[in-house]
Amino acid sequence: MIEFQRLSKRYSDVKALDDVSFIVPAGSVTGFLGPNGAGKSTAMRILAGLSRPTSGSATVLGRPYAELERPGYEVGTLLDASAQHPGRSGREVLTLGAMMLGLPRSRVDEVLELVGLTGKEGRRAVGGYSLGMRQRLGIGHALLGRPRALILDEPANGLDPQGIHWMRGLLRDLAGSGCAVLLSSHLLHEVEQVADRIVMIGRGRLLAQGTPAELGQGRGLEQTFLDLTAAADRSPA
């Protein structure tokens, strides 16, 4: 389970997050929706212990991330698929991760196969990867330690339709086996098709949460999203 409790983050003059609370239950995929700059990435980085909240807290499996002894076994993270050394091969990226987790090298092959990267692609430098391939690599890296929670920031970006279809199946399977999946996106339709629950934020504030059907209110998720984000933009920050 992933839990945000009254999370706020203030940069000198901007409230990036303002009193955000929600839960990602085990065995579910929760879609984290919001326009660019809404605070999705900030929330996820605080969750992963990379940024400090101004107030409130974020916990994974009941503990703050920084207190996890070996987080790779508990929670898989993909925060930015592009953040890779361009000169390192995809296989090497996974090998370094497997070494840190104390996993056998055979796990690297398993993961490459799981995310659909061929042996030849694995040996190529990441600098030559398409964004879609980097996403697959990043998802594979997150899954190395077979974690019980997943934090994925915009994993569908750059994936082709086959890739999106594949990812949807993968995330459903993971949730089916009890994993708590938090995935952010600004692609409404993708999220709608894979998520059990949706959390919408805008300007750092929680706008709505519920199942896709509840939030769609018969007029579609997109309309709800547009109405809510437009209202958030009009109100003073």
Added chain:
Amino acid sequence: MNTRRIPFRTLLRVETRKLFDTRGGKVISGVLVALAAGAVVGRGVVSGPELHTVAGTAGIVFGILLPVLAILTVTGEWSHRTALTTFTLEPRRGRVMAAKCLPPLVASVMACAFAMLVAVPVTAAVAAAQGVPADWRVAPPALAGWTATTVLLTAQGLALGTVLMNAPAAIVTCLSSTVIWSVVGRLGSAGEAAMEWLDLNTATIPLVNGDVTGADAARLAVSALAWIVLPMAAGMVRTMRREVD
């Protein structure tokens, strides 16, 4: 399931591997070895078969390239934003930084041993070719001091890289300090004193010569404090506090 903390030796293995698993890392290590060997051979041919002189020539290469390697190691996670993955697998950033700093320091000691190893056959070969007796005298204090100097200059690279978090800035600072100090040293007695007490390159000269007096040691300590201890301490604080994005 193994949920204990990542052993430090594992972090050390990972960070050592990162030194060499990219083309850039391989190129700089290859250049380092080739230039050091080339310097030893060249000096041997020109200056004659004196082991100490011949081996010591590699120090010029080490004094420049090892700090650069050190800087690239400690700034790499920020340059390529891989800190996002590294610090999510090990949130205790101080351990990761410690694991990054050790390999270049060990490499510095190994580099000096390597220069010695190359210098022995070169000295023998030059002596044979020129028909003159080889000079095998190496004063242990000078050898130790030379190795220590190489380690200190590498440590300076680590400290500057850690505090600046930016490879070009740290490399420029490291390389231009030599130029700046040679100007400062010419600015009268005050400039000369500043250079003696604050320039690590100047302060390590007695160490290389293997003849360190009490006053030399004090100057060395002050310059090491200024260029290694303080920037490293500030850099660790910055690394712990930094928001990773």
